[in-house]
Structures are given as C-alpha cells and as structure tokens.
Amino acid sequence: MIPLSWYLIFAAILFCIGLYGVLVRKNAIAILMGIELMLNSVNINLIAFWRYRSPDGIAGQAFAIIVFAVAAAEVAVGLALIISIYRRRSSVVADDMNLMKW
Amino acid sequence: MNFISDPITFIANWLGNLLLSWGLSQTFVTVILKFIGAGLVGTFGFALVIFTIWLERKLYGRIQDRLGPNRVGPWGIFQTFPDMIKIFTKEYITPVGADKVVYNLAPILSVSAVLLTWAVIPFAPTIVGTEVNVGVLYLVAVGAIGALGIILAGWSSNNKYSLLGAFRAVAQVVSYEVPMVLALLVPVLLGRSMGVNSLVNAQSVWFIVLSPIAALIFFTSSMAETGRAPFDLLEAESELVAGYQTEYSGLKFGMFYVGEFLHAFTISALTATIFFGGWRGPWTEQVPILGVAWFFIKTFIVYFVVVLIRISMPRLRIDQMLNFNWKFLTPLALVLLVLTAVLDKAFYLVLPSLNLLEAAIPWVRAGMHLLLNLFIVIITVQLLKSYKIKSVQVVAKPKPIAVAPEPPASVIS
C-alpha cells in the first residue's frame, strides 16, 4: 500500500520545481508554465488528503474543481496579456518589461 | 459462465489458468492479460480500417456512377493491401529544419487518440474494453489529444503553410468540441449515468427518439472534429496542398490517413451506441453475443450516412464553419440542455399523479421529450427566417466594357 507521505513528498518536489521555474526563467510564458506545475501539485495534495483523511466528505474534491477552474481562467488571461505585450514591445522576456521600475 | 454469455471473462480465465499452470505469479499474469487485452483493442481498430477503406472507396465510386476498385480480388476487396504496401515502401523525407522528435511524434498522437476511443465502446452486454464510470468524458478527453497531434504536425514541418493549415485545423477542432460536449450531456441527463455501457442499458427507448436534436448536433460536430466533408478544410485537397500533412510522406502520412478513416468509423460507432441503442436488439438477453451483430449493423448504417454526406456536399469556408458553430450550434445545444433538464425534472414530479402503466412510462417520457424537440425546431426555424437576406444590395450598375468609339467625323467623309 502507498502511504500518504509518498504523495505529499511528490507534491512538494513538484511544487519546488515549479517555483524554480517561476524564479529563474526569462521568458514570460515559461514563468506561466512554472505556475501551472505549482497549481497541479496543489491539486494532488488536495486529492491525496481527501482520499486518505476524509473519503466520505466532499470538501477536497469541491476545492480541487474550483482550483481547476481558477487555473484555466488565470492561464487564459495571462497568455492574453503576454500576447498583447508582445504586440507593443516585440519581446516576451520578463526582464524587458521594466517601464515601471524606478 | 460459459462462452455465449460472457466471452471475455471466459477467455481471460482460461488464459490466466494456462499461464498460472506454467508457474508465473498472479500479479504478473494479471499484467500480461491486461496488455494482451489492450493490444487486441488496438489491433481490432486497425483491422476494421482495412475493411472500411475499401467500403468507402467502393461507395464513393458507385455513387459517382463509376465502378470503384474492382481489380484486386472479387469486387476489389483486397485493394487496401496493395495500398498499404505502396505506402510502406515510400521514402521518408524529413524537411530541413524540422524538429525531429515532434515531427515523428505527431502522427503517433493522432492515431493513438482515435484508437484509445475503442477502449470504452461496448460491443455486447459483456464485451467492453473497460468499464469506466466516466466513459463519456473519457471520449471528449481523447478527442482533445487528437487536436494536439494536429498542431504539433503543423508546427514541426518548418513550413509556413503547414502552420497556417494547422492553426485553422485546431481552431475548427477545438471549437466543435463545445457543442459536442453539450450534446453529449443530453443523453447523460436522460440516462442518469456517464458510463457508456450504462447509457446503452438505459435505452429502453432509443435516445434518438427522446432527443433527435442532440443526436444531430453530436453527429454534425463529430464530423467536424474528424475533418470529414463538408468540414474537410483540415486537409482540403485542392487548397493549401494538404494542410498540416504536407510535409509527411510514407508511413507517417499513412498513419494520418488511417487515423482519419478510423475516426470516421469511430464516430459512427459512437452515434450508434449513444443514440441508436448500441447492442440492443431482439434476443439480446438470451444470447448476449448477438449484441455484436446488432452493434455492427447500426454502425454500418450510420457510416453509410457519413460517406453519403461526404460525397454529396461542397466544402465550407472557415468563417462559415466557425459562424455555424458559435452562433448556431452552441446556443442551440445550451437551450436544448436546459429545457431537457427542466422537462425531465417536471415529468418525474408529475409522474405519481398520472397513474400510468409500468411499461408505458418510458414511452410517455419519450413522447414528451420528442414534442419538446419539435417545439425547439419550430422556434429555431422561425428565428432563422428572420435572418434571411432581405434583398440584394445594388452596389453599382454594370458598365459596358468594350464600346466601339465614335469614328471622328473627318474619317467618315
């Protein structure tokens, strides 16, 4: 049988890989990919906790569905913004969007 | 259980006992059996294509008043084998600058997306690849994987026109998933389950009687998903050379070709299963294996309609197709879903006070849903009439192109 610890450690590693991607990559689209990895690891955590701690309840599953919807909405808006920025500035490198820096 | 009532379990048990008697462990035997089952499902799909390609070409020819293939074997039934040999022996030409991994992966994704669908279609009450209780959603999911194969094929060819063709193709495929899912939700609502075998079990009255509009929307959007005419903009043979498949040759193109034919047959199988009752027919309770025969008869009838539509209709433009989807099919599917849900709930609330016979309830329910569908059709036709083009707008009068000029007076006299 698979203990809960395996799922939690796996989700933690996936979360940290996503965090590395967000902090380190130059391309704005690659940063969004890192955010997607983080959201997926959160979902795995939610479903694992639902399965192991309260399989008769429904809170874990409902929360996971809301996370799916929010992730989809966020990716749509994020990519729309990146495409719009590309049209103005011809670049999607995150370091180049520094007009608001002092 | 014996072979007639439950063939798959019978064969699986016999094979499992055989492998156990050779000294393998139980879990290993289970894994081997599952792999054999999956391999059989895939091989069955390909074997069907060999017959389907011949059928389509023969029908195509006959409807166009010519003979179709008739040289290789009686009535040309072995025609597919020379075609396969020809495609196998062609050279693979990889374009310069193409991304090799993605270029080779795209046809595999396209074909596997279609083969995966055959895992959940029930052929008989007990012959089904795997019984998933979210089977209908699984069908939508593997359709989404097919769209991925298309965009990868277009991008990895390093060809502007392939990329444009792939963009249009993915726009079409992803757009038509929306009314397909909404139309699939209507049988799920009426059959109270998402598993495909449960839907067939719930069809004491076929769902096409209960909801013909949902059947038509599902059929149309599935044809658009596949890229069959009149939606065959994906590989329009007379424009864009071959769309996203331009740079593929040999067996890779053969996989796209096989995938498309298998997909057309698969949507016939799905329509027959979900809306026409699948394996249901007379004498299926006594002899469950007879369900296979009923299933194939219904599937081939629907496939005949698919080929008929392909042969006889001209191609749609991309903006006509997308307008049709977003401005007509999606609102219609949404309205149908909401009204069907309301009617079904109202019917079950009113039912105890009606004192109907036990056997007549499904038929009364079917009649009420059919009336609702007719009502929606009448209202839709009335609404469409108000969008008719009122008059042709006159932009300019035709000017004469060539008029002989008046000869100057000095020349005449």
Added chain:
Amino acid sequence: MTPEQIIFLIVAVVTLVAGVSVVTSRNLIHSALWLILALFGVAVFYVLLEAGFFAVIQVIVYIGAIAILFIFASMLTRRVMQDTGHQSNKNWWLGALIAFGLLVGITLVLVNWQGFTSLAPVLANQSERLSQLGLALVSPDLYVLPFELASVLLVAAMIGAIFVAGEKKQ
C-alpha cells in the same frame, strides 16, 4: 513491492523528470511538450488516488485546452522558428537555493506531523461518489457559492482575454 507501488514510482519519476525538463529546456515548444507529459503523469496519479473523474477532467482542461493555449502563445510570440541562448536568469543559483530550502522546510514540517505515514482507508459505495460531488456543488448549504463565483470568474476571464488580446479596430 506491490504493483501499485511500482506504478507509483515509475509515474513519479517520469513526472518529475518532465517537470525538471519544463524549467530547464532551451526551446519553448519543447518545454510545452514536457509540460504535457507532466500533466499526463498527474492525471495518472488521480487514477491511482481513485478519483477517475479528476483524471479525465485533467486531460480535458489542462492537456486539451491549456497546453494547446501554451503552444499557440509560444508560436505567436517568437520571431524565428528556433530559439537559442540561455533561458535562465542571472541569479539562477539563488532561485535553486530558495526552491531547495522550501523543499527542506516542507519536508521537516510534514515529518513531524503524526498523520504522515497513514495508509489509505477502504472506500465504500463507489458509484455514488460522482452524484454526491454533483449534488455538493449545487446544494445551498454546501458549495454552491464557490461554484457560482468560479463560473463568474470564468466569464470575466473569457471577456478579459478576448478584449486584451483582440485586434484593436482602426
């Protein structure tokens, strides 16, 4: 080692390798493809956790829509077909340090929790779970409010994305 554990380990290794390739790949389209593999691995995990509905929703929403969005956005925002050059920041070592530190911190917190190595309880009434989830999402004393708010959010995101990324009419 039960077969479930073997499957878990194989899928976990594949998903983590895919995740690392997402954040270290030079070509953006290759990153998107590795992301698809990682998302598919997560879908297999949902099946292992006996949440088959979520596995299918994961494939439809993430792989069928979000990954295609990523591929489209990568194709629309690049000037040449090939992308070269280093893809990481100047301070990539600091990012790696922070990520590793967070991993160590989470592991320490989890190890000291008493429920860490619990095994899965046996599930009953499998067929009712899907309808139970559906009822929970629309019943007034359960989760109808987050559900409706999520739908409003999706409509707002759709309108916002069309407006932001649409062509400005001259």
